[in-house]
Amino acid sequence: MGPSAARKPLLHGIETSLRYLSRWNRLDGLAVFITFNKPRLPLWLIFRDADKCEQCPEDEWPNLENTACVKRPVDFLSFYNILGLLLTSLIVILFVFSIIILVIFIKHRETPIVKANNRNLSYTIIISLMLCFLCSLLFIGNPDKLPCLLQNIIFNLVFAVALSSILAKTITVVFAFNVTKPNIRFQIFFRKMTQVFCCVGEFSICMCWIQFYPPYPDRDSVSKPGILILHCNVGSHAIFYLALGYNSFLALLCFLVAYFAKKLPDRFNEAHHIAFSMLVFCSVWISFIPVYISTKGKYMMAVQVFAILSSSGGLLGFIFFPKCLIIIFRPKANVKQSLYVRKALQQFKIQHLREELGYSDDIQLSSDAKEELLWWLQHVQEWNGKTMFNSNPDRVL
CATH class of the missing domain: 1.20.1070.10 (Rhodopsin 7-helix transmembrane proteins)
Structure with a gap:
């Protein structure tokens, strides 16, 4: 008995709809929805005889004739695609x-x-x-x-x-x-x-x-x-x-x-x-x-x-x-020898900022800060564009 004859006993209470899959660009199965005044639940069915329909397992899909279940193609992120x-x-x-x-x-x-x-x-x-x-x-x-x-x-x-x-x-x-x-x-x-x-x-x-x-x-x-x-x-x-x-x-x-x-x-x-x-x-x-x-x-x-x-x-x-x-x-x-910088001005600035003095306040430079300021006036051109670091750092982070 062909599929068309098997569909006739199922017309009462059953709404049939055909779905096309763009993957194959052809008719690939019969989606049957059992209504019975309930929410539509899709059941992928095949026809065994005129009085009986069977649901395919989750990993299978009806063939073109809706007479047997075949394996569905699987989709996951593979190493080979x-x-x-x-x-x-x-x-x-x-x-x-x-x-x-x-x-x-x-x-x-x-x-x-x-x-x-x-x-x-x-x-x-x-x-x-x-x-x-x-x-x-x-x-x-x-x-x-x-x-x-x-x-x-x-x-x-x-x-x-x-x-x-x-x-x-x-x-x-x-x-x-x-x-x-x-x-x-x-x-x-x-x-x-x-x-x-x-x-x-x-x-x-x-x-x-x-x-x-x-x-x-x-x-x-x-x-x-x-x-x-x-x-x-x-x-x-x-x-x-x-x-x-x-x-x-x-x-x-x-x-x-x-x-x-x-x-x-x-x-x-x-x-x-x-x-x-x-x-x-x-x-x-x-x-x-x-x-x-x-x-x-x-x-x-x-x-x-x-x-x-x-x-x-x-x-x-x-x-x-x-x-x-x-x-x-x-x-x-x-190289350590080329990464030299004096820190007297830096330490002098940090010390006075901790005393809640602002950048606009007048302060008296220490002797070390004056010495470093003179050093910078003499050597600033030769250090232009170079990376500098203390040859003997106080601590290593």
Whole structure:
């Protein structure tokens, strides 16, 4: 008995509608909606005989004759399609680029430009960003239980480590220039506690996420008729956005501290680069949310991978790339003997500003400040356009 004869007993109480899929540009199935005075629920049916219809499983679809179920084509961000291949290539390029920067910093670890901004924190930030690049690979490929569970957890934790290290580095610079008698042990303790406290906050959120609403692999058969979308369900969108919001809060805090520290008088003060990189980071993730909500399937994963790569690459490029240019192409600007500056005027200014005197107040210059002012009058032309640093710094940040 053909399909046309099988449809006749089903006319009462059943509304039939034909759907065309642009994917194949031809009639591909019969969508049958059971009404019975209830909301319309789509059931993809096949006809076994004149009196019986059967529903296809979720991962299958009726054939052209509506007599058998066939496997639906699946859609996910694969390593083998063009989009997945491009993102994988970008991940490899950024990972190799971060390795090169790390090697440069380790090889020139005794130079002033590396030591001036706390090389241990720099190593931590670079390694964290390398792990951010690698964890993007978890978002590509067939969604399984373990990758779905780990992809967002690892990404948020590693990003929290990177942002907390940047925040600790910036706070250390502020302490060094705004404390009359700095305590080196207290600065180290405060820097470590800042890192630990920021990481513990993100770690607590992720542990609650795993314990109560763990992510899991899911299938979507509604968004695209005839196509089965494989994706990772985040478990709880509230915790997902809470974890992202916590990292965004750390980035905003880094920006505020860096914006305050960028006016401090240090030729190797990287607060300008940190502030700009935090602006890029916040811009990326603010634009990520509406795009992520409005996309489905592999494009949703691709948007998240691109956001991770662009924000991590922004931090790596804006903070460390300028230093690499100085190390490689301007080695004379990275030698202690050529990085000399006298600080009597600077210390004299800071001391009187702490006494609540303004820039317009008249003060009596000290003998050291007068001597340095005369030195600058004699040598300012030869230092024009050069980078300067104290050959014997009072402290290394």
